[in-house]
Amino acid sequence: MNGRSLSPALSRWIDAMVMAVVQLAARTAPVSLSERLQEEWLADASARSGGFSRLRFALGCCYAAVAIASDDAGLKAPDGNSPPPERPMASCAYARLGSSPSLRTPSALPAGTVICDINTTPLIDVMLVLLVTLIVSLPLMTHAVKIDLPQLTSRDDLRPDVISLDIDADGTVVWDGTAVASIEQLDGYFRAEAMKTPQPEIHLRPDRRVKYDVVARVLALAQHDRIRRIGFVDTAAYKD
Amino acid sequence: MGRADRAVRMSLQTLRVLEAFLASPADELSGADVHKRTALASGTLYPILLRLESAGWFVSRWEKIDPGAVGRPRRRLYRLTPSGLADAREIFASFTLGRGVPA
Numbered sequence: 001m002n003g004r005s006l007s008p009a010l011s012r013w014i015d016a017m018v019m020a021v022v023q024l025a026a027r028t029a030p031v032s033l034s035e036r037l038q039e040e041w042l043a044d045a046s047a048r049s050g051g052f053s054r055l056r057f058a059l060g061c062c063y064a065a066v067a068i069a070s071d072d073a074g075l076k077a078p079d080g081n082s083p084p085p086e087r088p089m090a091s092c093a094y095a096r097l098g099s100s101p102s103l104r105t106p107s108a109l110p111a112g113t114v115i116c117d118i119n120t121t122p123l124i125d126v127m128l129v130l131l132v133t134l135i136v137s138l139p140l141m142t143h144a145v146k147i148d149l150p151q152l153t154s155r156d157d158l159r160p161d162v163i164s165l166d167i168d169a170d171g172t173v174v175w176d177g178t179a180v181a182s183i184e185q186l187d188g189y190f191r192a193e194a195m196k197t198p199q200p201e202i203h204l205r206p207d208r209r210v211k212y213d214v215v216a217r218v219l220a221l222a223q224h225d226r227i228r229r230i231g232f233v234d235t236a237a238y239k240d
Numbered sequence: 241m242g243r244a245d246r247a248v249r250m251s252l253q254t255l256r257v258l259e260a261f262l263a264s265p266a267d268e269l270s271g272a273d274v275h276k277r278t279a280l281a282s283g284t285l286y287p288i289l290l291r292l293e294s295a296g297w298f299v300s301r302w303e304k305i306d307p308g309a310v311g312r313p314r315r316r317l318y319r320l321t322p323s324g325l326a327d328a329r330e331i332f333a334s335f336t337l338g339r340g341v342p343a
Contacts, residue, residue, distance in 0.1 A: 043313040047272035063283030068290055
């Protein structure tokens with residue numbers, strides 16, 4: 001992803017973040033180098049083409065500042081002249097760059113003294129990960145998508161009606177307490193209910209002595225008329 | 241500045257930076273230029289540049305431009321010193337001759 005694909009607002013936000021992070025990083029560096037590094041890093045950041053590339057550059061500057069500060073602190077050799085063995089470059093020091101000796105270490109240590117400092121490198125890594133996570137997630141948190149959702153007026157509106165459909169032992173179909181005269185009338189009832197939204201629930205309660213043929217025809221007709229909410233009720237009566 | 245003062249820890253990344261400068265020793269390169277040639281991240285690149293400068297291998301100066309006229313901020317330009325150039329060439333020659341990693 002490069003800067004051209006970013007929205008102008010996001011690009012401006014990233015540039016502001018780059019400047020803030022670089023300034024923060026430069027302040028982490030030794031005081032004598034802080035101003036120079038800030039100007040140098042901001043200039044080099046502007047040479048990067050993409051917004052995220054500049055942001056990655058700025059975050060890297062944080063790490064660079066810690067490394068430079070660590071080098072600067074390590075430059076203070078015990079006798080002030082000879083370098084520590086693990087840092088052979090240290091002796092020429094930042095003195096040439098104008099670093100103040102007082103900034104290097106809090107005090108001169110005797111030769112051979114073990115410095116029991118906390119290794120802050122993993123802490124810096126974790127901090128950078130958290131910072132990147134925060135930076136990436138901030139625009140997402142502030143960006144809301146407006147959707148017009150249907151408003152619920154009353155719970156009763158959503159509750160489907162219940163129609164009782166009984167089938168007597170002699171095959172008579174009873175629609176909500178009213179005997180159905182013919183299969184065409186039942187077909188008309190089913191079609192009318194199928195058009196409703198939501199569809200009513202049809203509770204089918206056939207007599208245990210009625211022929212299955214009658215029940216099957218009622219079910220087939222309901223299916224043909226696209227009745228979706230139909231089911232047997234009081235099924236415990238059929239168990240005996 | 242004695243030879244001991246000029247000792248720099250020669251990591252692979254440091255060698256890549258030196259190689260970028262050795263490609264055209266007379267050129268002055270900014271950190272952005274070195275990044276383009278080495279693809280080193282800023283967290284690695286700038287400590288190396290400062291170490292090499294503090295060790296006398298590089299000198300640096302501000303670019304002499306008018307930021308308002310050019311439309312961009314001035315950059316810090318690094319250049320190999322004559323002694324740094326000689327040392328860098330010696331190091332890469334040692335690799336060429338198969339003498340292994342220089343001390």
